[in-house]
Amino acid sequence: MNLLAVWLGKLTLMALRALGRRGNALPGLVVEKVFPSFLARAMARLPEGVVVITGTNGKTTTTKMIATILGERYRVLTNDTGSNFVRGAITATVEHATWSGELPYDVAVFELDEAWAVRFVALVPPRRALLLNVMRDQLDRFGEIDTTAGLLGAVAAATTGHVVLNRDDERVAALAGRTTAQVSYYGVAPELRALFPNDEELYGGPVFMSEHPASAELRGLPAGEQPYITLRFGGADHEVLLRADGPHNAQNAAGAVALALTFGMDTETVLHGLRNVSPAFGRGQSFDIDGRRLVLQLVKNPAGFRQTLRTLDGVTGADAIVVAINDDYADGRDVSWLWDVDFTGLVAPAIGDARRSTSGTRAADMAVRLRYDDVSVDEVEPDLEKAVRSAVEAVPEGGHVVVFSTYTAMWALHAILLRIGQAA
Amino acid sequence: MKLIHLYPREMNIYGDTGNVVVLARRLKWRGLPVEIAAVSVGDPLPHDADILLGGGGQDAAQGEIGADFAGRGAELRAMADDGLVMLTICGTYQMLGHEFITHEGRRIPGVGVLDIVTTGQAERLIGNNYVDTDDAGRLVGYENHSGLTDLGPGVRPLGSTQLGRGNNGRDQTEGAVRDNVIGTYLHGPVLAKSPQFADDLLRRALSRRGRDTDLEPLDDSLAEQAARVAAGRPR
Numbered sequence: 281m282n283l284l285a286v287w288l289g290k291l292t293l294m295a296l297r298a299l300g301r302r303g304n305a306l307p308g309l310v311v312e313k314v315f316p317s318f319l320a321r322a323m324a325r326l327p328e329g330v331v332v333i334t335g336t337n338g339k340t341t342t343t344k345m346i347a348t349i350l351g352e353r354y355r356v357l358t359n360d361t362g363s364n365f366v367r368g369a370i371t372a373t374v375e376h377a378t379w380s381g382e383l384p385y386d387v388a389v390f391e392l393d394e395a396w397a398v399r400f401v402a403l404v405p406p407r408r409a410l411l412l413n414v415m416r417d418q419l420d421r422f423g424e425i426d427t428t429a430g431l432l433g434a435v436a437a438a439t440t441g442h443v444v445l446n447r448d449d450e451r452v453a454a455l456a457g458r459t460t461a462q463v464s465y466y467g468v469a470p471e472l473r474a475l476f477p478n479d480e481e482l483y484g485g486p487v488f489m490s491e492h493p494a495s496a497e498l499r500g501l502p503a504g505e506q507p508y509i510t511l512r513f514g515g516a517d518h519e520v521l522l523r524a525d526g527p528h529n530a531q532n533a534a535g536a537v538a539l540a541l542t543f544g545m546d547t548e549t550v551l552h553g554l555r556n557v558s559p560a561f562g563r564g565q566s567f568d569i570d571g572r573r574l575v576l577q578l579v580k581n582p583a584g585f586r587q588t589l590r591t592l593d594g595v596t597g598a599d600a601i602v603v604a605i606n607d608d609y610a611d612g613r614d615v616s617w618l619w620d621v622d623f624t625g626l627v628a629p630a631i632g633d634a635r636r637s638t639s640g641t642r643a644a645d646m647a648v649r650l651r652y653d654d655v656s657v658d659e660v661e662p663d664l665e666k667a668v669r670s671a672v673e674a675v676p677e678g679g680h681v682v683v684f685s686t687y688t689a690m691w692a693l694h695a696i697l698l699r700i701g702q703a704a
Numbered sequence: 705m706k707l708i709h710l711y712p713r714e715m716n717i718y719g720d721t722g723n724v725v726v727l728a729r730r731l732k733w734r735g736l737p738v739e740i741a742a743v744s745v746g747d748p749l750p751h752d753a754d755i756l757l758g759g760g761g762q763d764a765a766q767g768e769i770g771a772d773f774a775g776r777g778a779e780l781r782a783m784a785d786d787g788l789v790m791l792t793i794c795g796t797y798q799m800l801g802h803e804f805i806t807h808e809g810r811r812i813p814g815v816g817v818l819d820i821v822t823t824g825q826a827e828r829l830i831g832n833n834y835v836d837t838d839d840a841g842r843l844v845g846y847e848n849h850s851g852l853t854d855l856g857p858g859v860r861p862l863g864s865t866q867l868g869r870g871n872n873g874r875d876q877t878e879g880a881v882r883d884n885v886i887g888t889y890l891h892g893p894v895l896a897k898s899p900q901f902a903d904d905l906l907r908r909a910l911s912r913r914g915r916d917t918d919l920e921p922l923d924d925s926l927a928e929q930a931a932r933v934a935a936g937r938p939r
């Protein structure tokens with residue numbers, strides 16, 4: 281590996297840290313400018329190559345699951361900092377390389393957003409790819425959903441070894457025709473399929489039922505006192521206690537297992553890895569603030585927001601709910617998508633008297649949206665810290681605050697919460 | 705009052721279903737009964753409706769409903785002549801015109817309700833937008849389209865675009881109006897942050913039936929605040 285590139289990246293990282301900055305794009309940018317082929321060469325030396333995970337929803341959690349499962353057998357390099365761009369990958373690489381230029385890893389597992397995945401695979405053809413789903417998200421960048429599907433198609437086409445597809449997403453399943461790599465599928469059992477509607481199905485379109493056999497299939501969800509999910513793979517059903525809530529994470533677990541199986545990993549190792557997965561940043565992370573529990577939930581598109589609202593037991597029993605909507609570039613400038621989410625559930629009796637507030641650059645937009653679903657709003661406070669503080673002050677000690685937040689608001693909130701409280 | 709929601713399954717990707725929600729709630733809050741008729745491919749168009757609403761879809765979805773829509777041409781023209789209030793966004797706005805000429809040069813006939821022609825191009829016009837109108841003040845929304853629309857003499861522009869690109873990126877016009885038929889590229893959905901526009905549509909529909917057009921005022925301060933914020937955001 282190019283020693284100069286490693287040193288340049290490491291020194292940039294050190295300089296940033298000396299300045300007290302957490303940045304992870306700049307070192308990558310510097311190395312990319314000076315040594316454009318650095319990443320491709322570094323990745324080519326990994327014995328098991330690169331795994332790319334992309335799709336609209338579930339990338340971060342699924343990447344974490346895969347890295348944890350593969351970690352049972354391999355030394356895994358992953359971009360677990362939440363930065364999902366080429367530069368983040370370069371930064372991760374130089375950060376983890378030794379000063380003598382060695383990269384002591386067997387495999388790299390990278391989460392990439394759809395557009396960046398295309399740029400990345402043009403530089404570094406991945407050996408494996410996991411393609412999750414295509415939902416309406418960031419249409420201000422991609423134009424329309426079929427365009428996003430085309431981006432995933434380019435990733436499938438560039439993958440050299442094995443592509444794992446979500447058989448239950450019609451657009452993703454159709455990408456089998458776009459690749460010469462081996463293809464396998466993951467999925468949910470037909471009885472569970474209705475719990476995972478895509479955007480079209482939600483508007484009354486027919487439910488797409490796939491014919492493809494799945495190498496890992498979600499067959500059961502926690503119910504009542506029974507906390508296990510059931511995954512079928514390797515010819516048997518397995519009960520797993522998953523530390524990430526909700527049906528969509530259970531579905532992601534099936535995807536992670538299907539990907540791990542392409543490494544020829546045995547059932548026991550896969551199960552052991554899966555049990556060790558902890559929640560990803562911002563996906564249900566909780567904080568303690570003056571004796572109140574605050575849970576942070578990332579929401580970034582209609583399908584994700586709907587799932588989170590529907591499946592989050594945390595909302596039931598919440599004493600205060602904050603919805604923080606930013607419209608910065610990384611969130612999507614267009615907030616029309618809020619109208620594809622049904623909020624009438626927020627007036628259900630179980631949470632009927634929770635205090636509700638909105639925050640972020642589009643706090644007023646969000647309040648208008650709630651008002652048109654007849655959900656009353658107690659406060660509209662664009663400033664994130666003020667909104668969180670007044671929510672916390674309004675609930676009794678031992679009380680419970682749920683914060684739904686878009687991407688950039690979540691990063692800002694994370695810093696605020698660590699300052700005014702502590703991670704629980 | 706009866707609202708037609710045209711192609712709710714196919715033409716909905718940019719939140720335009722919100723326009724139906726906004727009108728229905730504004731009627732309900734005033735104690736006025738409202739009924740929503742969803743019209744999908746093959747369904748008959750109700751003839752006793754007051755307002756027809758249609759949204760934007762994927763280019764492919766526009767293809768799926770194209771034949772069905774074309775088959776309703778005579779009916780839609782008669783309804784427009786009869787003063788039916790229509791609010792059509794993006795894809796349905798384009799299809800109300802004479803034709804859509806795709807980027808590849810294919811000509812897809814429209815229904816000719818509006819005197820407009822749309823030409824596809826590779827670049828999409830995407831971003832926050834606000835539009836100043838004579839009838840309903842400032843409309844605030846979001847545009848996302850690849851078709852460029854030119855207006856003929858049979859329509860007037862809905863307004864002039866300030867922040868965004870509008871009908872075609874050249875003449876600052878946005879949307880088109882004839883009688884009670886309105887087309888626009890504003891998603892958002894447009895009625896969410898333009899409550900006076902929503903009420904203007906309701907008044908048009910009431911007046912067409914010869915009914916009292918006085919609408920009980922609603923507290924729209926949140927929508928006005930949201931509109932001010934949105935108009936000040938980067939494109």
Ligand SMILES: [Zn+2]
Pocket residue numbers: 718760794795847848849889891
């Ligand atoms: Zn559009």
